[in-house]
Amino acid sequence: MTDRKPLKYHAKLSVAPMMDWTDRHCRYLHRLLSRDTLLYSEMVTAPALVRGGAVHLLEHNTAEHPVALQLGGSDPVELAAATKLGADAGYDEINLNVGCPSDRVQSGTFGAVLMKSPTLVAECVKAMQEVTDVDVTVKCRIGVDDQEPKDVLPNFLNEMQGAGIKRISIHARKAWLKGLSPKENRDIPPLDYPLVYQMKRDFPELHLSINGGVASLAEAHTHLAEGMDGVMIGRAAYHNPTDILSTADREIFGAGTDTDPVQVVQQMLPYIEGHLTQGGKLNQVTRHMLGLFAGKPGARAWRRYLSENATKSGAGPDTVLAALQHVTQAAA
Incomplete structure (x- = not known):
């Protein structure tokens, strides 16, 4: 990576990993719009890489840096092997998905369903960290189904911190694994930004990014002013990339010029x-x-x-x- 700024600098603003959207062509475009914003891959499952040999899923352009690989899985050994493949391929960060609510993800026992198994997630991220010096991070929800987020989320963050994780992105919605489609899970469960703000106050040493429903840089500034370390934007950055990314280097990072x-x-x-x-x-x-x-x-x-x-x-x-x-x- 030619840019020597730490990843937590770039994580002040990031584009969320989005299935079928944030592929390498999308990321190349987004990088032209913003030099500093941290970019994420689509979720790649550890079994696809390790058992399926689908290493072509790791292809990316060197111009995309800083760029993170998001992995899905729940087996520590397999995730460690996938992490090594991702790090060897040149990714700057490996992120574990603990937030995706799709049926396919649930059947593989990874994604949001892992909010119910924080100890297993801790084992996974420890195994991932053991095989690389690259940053290992987590993206999670505030809870799933009938869980009480104000009880579940602090416990989850405590487990992650104990496992050595320093950066976490929190989608400020529950995931309902029964009764809502993945699309509905992006809109219907209510956002609870105040809970995520409280987590930042309770875990000041963790770098926490807030995700979910952020539609503009003005809203990103509001979250940063509330004390969040970073803001992760999904659909708005995809559908309106110029509005979100062309002024981000100046507006969010305080450096660089706007792109045309x-x-x-x-x-x-x-x-x-x-x-x-x-x-x-x-x-x-x-x-x-x-x-x-x-x-x-x-x-x-x-x-x-x-x-x-x-x-x-x-x-x-x-x-x-x-x-x-x-x-x-x-x-x-």
């Missing part, structure tokens, strides 16, 4: 060319770029043109430039 989404599109062109040369398809990259001009003149035409043309045979950088013309003409 038009210039970012132009910077993406060589990356797209390289992806196509390797046999990739244009829409694998451009699907992450649809929200670049959200709320700005020409945004709808930009989205429509890319959506309709990026899947066509022969689609390439010229297709992106043609879409961009809708934006530049609307702004003129």
Whole structure:
């Protein structure tokens, strides 16, 4: 990593790991928008890496740093092996998922269901830390199902601290493993920001990031002003990447200049060319770029043109430039 600032510096703002969204193409785009924001991979399961040999899931561009790998699993030995693979692949941080509520995750006994087994999580993170010097972190919920968060969360954080974990991201919602879909679990359980603020007061030596429902940098500032060490933003950073990331280096980190989404599109062109040369398809990259001009003149035409043309045979950088013309003409 060329940037020598500690990861906790970058963790002041991070883009949440999101399945099917924060792949390597998405992260490359986000890095062009913000130099300092910490980026996370989609969750990769330890069994897929260790038993399935799916090491291609670890592929990333060196330009993405600082970048963290999120792992899913509940077997300490397997998670340790996956951690070593991730660290050897060059990731700056390995994060354990203790928050995902999907059925697939529950059946594998990992994700949010692990909130019920803090001692097992402690064993997992100890095993992970033993195989690498890279930061090992945890992303969790405030509780699951009928658990009482104000009792469960302090106990969980205490176990993590005892296991040597120094940084934790807390999604400030419960996960309901029965009765709610993963999508519903992102919206329906009420947010409890005050509980997470209280955890920061109770565990001052832990670096705690708050996650869930944060839709703007103004809201991020509110959480930081309440004493949180970091803010993790998910869907807003994906759907409105320019609004969240183009001013983040200046607004959150107090350094750097704002980025221009038009210039970012132009910077993406060589990356797209390289992806196509390797046999990739244009829409694998451009699907992450649809929200670049959200709320700005020409945004709808930009989205429509890319959506309709990026899947066509022969689609390439010229297709992106043609879409961009809708934006530049609307702004003129």
